[in-house]
Amino acid sequence: MLNILTKLGKNTRCSFNKLGKSGFFLGQVLIGVGDVFLRPRLLSKQLYSVGVLSFLIITVSGLFIGMVLSLQGYYILSSFGAEEALGVMVAASLVRELGPVVTALLFAGRAGSALTAEIGLMKATEQLSGMEMMAIDPIKRIVAPRFVAGLISVPLLTMLFSAIGIIGGHLVGVGMLGVDEGSYWMQMQSSLDFYDDILNGVIKSLVFGFVVTWIALYEGYSAVPTSEGVSGATTRTVVNSAFATLGLDFILTALMFGDI
Amino acid sequence: MQNSATQDTLVGIFIATGIGALFFLAMQVSNLGGFNAVETYTVTATFENSGGLKVKSPVLIGGVRVGRVESIELDQKMFQAVVRMQIEAQYNQLPEDTTASIFTAGLLGEQYVSLEPGGMDEVLKDQSQIEITQSAIVLEEVMGQFLFKDRGSSDSAAE
Numbered sequence: 001m002l003n004i005l006t007k008l009g010k011n012t013r014c015s016f017n018k019l020g021k022s023g024f025f026l027g028q029v030l031i032g033v034g035d036v037f038l039r040p041r042l043l044s045k046q047l048y049s050v051g052v053l054s055f056l057i058i059t060v061s062g063l064f065i066g067m068v069l070s071l072q073g074y075y076i077l078s079s080f081g082a083e084e085a086l087g088v089m090v091a092a093s094l095v096r097e098l099g100p101v102v103t104a105l106l107f108a109g110r111a112g113s114a115l116t117a118e119i120g121l122m123k124a125t126e127q128l129s130g131m132e133m134m135a136i137d138p139i140k141r142i143v144a145p146r147f148v149a150g151l152i153s154v155p156l157l158t159m160l161f162s163a164i165g166i167i168g169g170h171l172v173g174v175g176m177l178g179v180d181e182g183s184y185w186m187q188m189q190s191s192l193d194f195y196d197d198i199l200n201g202v203i204k205s206l207v208f209g210f211v212v213t214w215i216a217l218y219e220g221y222s223a224v225p226t227s228e229g230v231s232g233a234t235t236r237t238v239v240n241s242a243f244a245t246l247g248l249d250f251i252l253t254a255l256m257f258g259d260i
Numbered sequence: 261m262q263n264s265a266t267q268d269t270l271v272g273i274f275i276a277t278g279i280g281a282l283f284f285l286a287m288q289v290s291n292l293g294g295f296n297a298v299e300t301y302t303v304t305a306t307f308e309n310s311g312g313l314k315v316k317s318p319v320l321i322g323g324v325r326v327g328r329v330e331s332i333e334l335d336q337k338m339f340q341a342v343v344r345m346q347i348e349a350q351y352n353q354l355p356e357d358t359t360a361s362i363f364t365a366g367l368l369g370e371q372y373v374s375l376e377p378g379g380m381d382e383v384l385k386d387q388s389q390i391e392i393t394q395s396a397i398v399l400e401e402v403m404g405q406f407l408f409k410d411r412g413s414s415d416s417a418a419e
Contacts, residue, residue: 048267156278163281194290
């Protein structure tokens with residue numbers, strides 16, 4: 001019994017310690033962000049590896065999720081004779097919830113894990129200490145460009161995901177199942193609001209991009225510099241990002257759409 | 261690894277498609293493209309019961325959308341619903357004795373305001389009020405009347 005209590009206390013202390021360290025790390029990164037714009041070449045390279053290389057997985061998943069939503073939605077809506085509402089259903093669920101959340105989860109798996117592994121291995125092979133020896137701040141040179149790239153990429157990928165998903169829903173709903181094309185678009189346009197729905201989705205995706213990139217970079221930067229440590233850090237990135245994304249999504253939804 | 265010029269091009273394409281997707285969502289999916297740019301004037305109508313009418317519900321004349329509901333408030337003196345409607349400025353020939361009714365699209369569909377033009381020469385202007393209105397039909401009331409009538413008749417048959 002005493003053992004369990006000791007363990008609980010130790011875990012709490014450790015997690016607070018980690019939270020404090022990651023907050024300190026975030027502060028350092030945010031100070032370094034200004035320098036990123038002095039070296040746009042570094043940012044562009046990171047945008048390529050973080051954003052462009054995630055392009056395919058995001059668009060393909062978006063297309064299929066839109067198609068599945070449309071298919072399932074049609075079966076349920078048609079039993080009420082409300083097939084015209086298919087467009088609203090697909091668009092609202094994509095723009096408000098699925099777009100930001102699924103993009104953040106996929107981004108954590110595709111780009112976040114790569115960021116952690118890359119920085120963790122840099123640390124394990126002592127490249128980061130090498131940079132410090134040459135009086136180059138690794139946070140400014142390595143971490144900050146990746147952070148900005150993640151922050152820019154996630155909202156863009158989310159928009160792509162939602163747009164492609166709605167087109168996928170259109171392909172299945174209008175093309176295969178025979179929903180009227182006009183009502184698909186018109187009901188969508190009359191029910192969705194630019195500020196309430198789409199901008200709130202963008203805000204969500206910004207928050208998720210911030211948190212997922214932060215977790216990925218912190219786990220990599222604080223990884224134990226062994227092969228085991230890097231693999232553990234990569235796993236923690238994906239798991240913690242998923243927790244943070246889904247938890248924050250609930251809070252953000254309650255704040256944004258609670259009164260609608 | 262590609263050379264950096266190709267990489268820059270791909271990054272450019274990525275950012276352009278991302279912004280293009282936002283533009284698509286704004287114009288095609290939400291209502292930003294349609295109504296906000298059009299000039300409108302406001303008319304009010306007082307209903308005893310506004311039913312399930314919502315802000316942004318359509319205002320139709322003969323099934324053609326001419327505007328939307330701007331706000332629904334309660335008149336504290338009369339205890340009636342005051343519905344403010346934005347009508348597009350191009351429809352400025354509505355007679356003053358136009359009637360406003362709240363109807364439901366289909367049995368369970370959304371509710372809308374239907375305007376029926378009258379015959380007077382004066383036209384509705386900004387901030388003018390529609391005098392003749394017909395409240396929303398509440399399904400429960402209609403069903404209650406039917407049920408009551410049925411039971412009444414069966415009672416009289418029993419007697």
